[in-house]
Amino acid sequence: MAVKVLSKGEATRERICAAAERIVLEKGFAATSLEEIMDAAKVTKSGFFYHFKDKHDLAKALLQRYVDHDTRIMDELFERADALIDDPLHSYLAFLKMFAEVMDDLPDRHPGCMIASYCYQDQIYHREIRQMSAEGVLTWRKRFRERLDAIAKRYPPRAAINLDALADMNITIVEGGIILDKGRAEKGALPRQVLMLRDLIKTLFAPA
């Protein structure tokens, strides 16, 4: 895997974003002050404002970073699955297994999804945030849908299935699994739900 070396400025920006994301996912954006983010990221006020115009600018950056990061993980895992397996169904099943493993390997329960965090707070009133969130989930759906189309072509599903809904379910299960993880204050629920989804897909497509 190629390791990208960050410049000093990029490293500072990344440090701010990582600290902000951690705090925001614990208590929400409204309750998070710029001062505590600066403290946690060990940057000065001028250092912070060199990178972000204001709090709203940071809000957008956090969302974009989260969506990009998740998309990259997804693409990498799909690539690995494709490299191992030619068949579209079995590659998809391998992807879900690897994805569950990645979730299971997290040191703690899943910290949360920025899109979900914002949608439960007043960030949802910002048009740009809403748009970025909606685009994020639609981008993901498109990726899943393309692969499900290839699967459905080779393996006619056992019942009439709405493939857009099935593509959405990859996102729904992760979002819901995170809520279970958070509510139970322990890890395990999210990877288990991803494996349930894997079984659902296997059951619907694999020939009996």
Place this chain on the structure above:
Amino acid sequence: MTDTDLKPRRGEQTRKELMDLAEIAILEKGYAATSIDELIAQAGITKSGFFYHFGDKLELAKELLRRDNATIEAGLQQMFEAAEAAHPDPLDALLETMTQYAQAASASPTSRPGCLAAAFSYQHALFDEEMQQLVLYGLDFKRRMIRERLERAAAKYPPRERVDLDALADMAIAIVQGAMIMDRVRDPPPVMQAQMDLYRTYLRAIFAPRAA
């Protein structure tokens, strides 16, 4: 009716109104962004009126979740009983109830559907252990109620492979929670019912594969 008869009733009414207003505000914009000042302004009462009913904002939030848990638990129980009265087959009754559960979760006094427990979970550092227990209670009774029906379905239609019934019950909760988030983020049409339909298709495939 005398004046003394009316007083407690008016008090209850105010308390309920405060809770309804707070629920909407929290579901729309979160706990931190909801202020006591805006609630009393909307309810047309004084600050001391607020503190007569609730010790502080945190106590109000917990009362909201307690009320929500009680409403959902009773509602789900009612849905199961009605479906079981209408459908002698345990699988049919479960499938019917799941449709209604999704429908109920989509109905909301706010512009988009939402769940208080989920909203609080995304601000958990602002709360205490008692709140965490209330959230957990909500997850537990749903799992228990759905699992009980899954067991009945499994008794009549033994699944081909071993199924983790707790995880399968949790899956219904995860789908409803995830679909609510999707429907908050994305423009209509809502995804909720189509997501639940997939779960129902999955249940049929597990328990009554020939009928699927």
